[in-house]
Amino acid sequence: PDFIDWRKKGNYVTPVKNQGACGSCWTFSTTGCLESAIAIATGKLLSLAEQQLVDCAQAFNNHGCSGQAFEYILYNKGLMGEDSYPYRAKNGTCRFQPEKAIAFVKDVINITQYDEDGMVEAVGKHNPVSFAFEVTGDFMHYRKGVYSNPRCEHTPDKVNHAVLAVGYGEEDGIPYWIVKNSWGPLWGMDG
Numbered sequence: 001p002d003f004i005d006w007r008k009k010g011n012y013v014t015p016v017k018n019q020g021a022c023g024s025c026w027t028f029s030t031t032g033c034l035e036s037a038i039a040i041a042t043g044k045l046l047s048l049a050e051q052q053l054v055d056c057a058q059a060f061n062n063h064g065c066s067g068q069a070f071e072y073i074l075y076n077k078g079l080m081g082e083d084s085y086p087y088r089a090k091n092g093t094c095r096f097q098p099e100k101a102i103a104f105v106k107d108v109i110n111i112t113q114y115d116e117d118g119m120v121e122a123v124g125k126h127n128p129v130s131f132a133f134e135v136t137g138d139f140m141h142y143r144k145g146v147y148s149n150p151r152c153e154h155t156p157d158k159v160n161h162a163v164l165a166v167g168y169g170e171e172d173g174i175p176y177w178i179v180k181n182s183w184g185p186l187w188g189m190d191g
Contacts, residue, residue, distance in 0.1 A: 006166045011039060012040055014035050014047050018183060018184035018185075028162070028182035029163055029164050030162075032130065033128055047082040048080070048102070049082050050082070057069055073105040074107075074108060078101025080097065080101055123165050128165055134158040
């Protein structure tokens with residue numbers, strides 16, 4: 001489709017959360033993607049435990065915003081709900097309890113770097129997608145409209161933030177992504 005916004009298609013996207021002062025954007029991007037995929041498949045929207053990923057996923061090279069979080073969930077055989085493993089915005093000891101896992105990953109599909117068409121297809125046909133990009137200072141102060149920064153470099157070593165693509169569209173001939181950030185509902189256009 002030319003336009004999609006999973007927030008408006010039904011109850012498929014959890015409310016915006018806030019990562020606080022913890023560099024855990026990758027956990028929110030990951031859980032957001034899995035929350036939406038489960039809601040689309042089952043009709044049940046769950047709030048998943050970002051803190052479990054913060055505390056338990058280091059062995060899968062998860063530091064800052066570099067991902068292997070889905071692989072951790074696949075290998076670990078589940079992710080608990082946020083109600084059982086609340087977010088604390090700091091590193092802690094892993095307290096995963098397999099019997100309390102409510103979300104599971106059967107397979108992981110990675111979209112090749114720079115394959116924006118593949119990402120459009122994934123978001124348009126399947127579900128919101130977790131992705132990372134370079135955040136510059138002006139992004140932190142974004143309020144509304146289509147954000148664009150020509151200074152943003154398109155190199156993997158500059159990637160420093162992960163978000164959830166919940167849709168896309170085009171305005172005045174300029175394509176854009178609709179993203180769910182993890183800086184709380186006061187950032188940007190309701191988060």
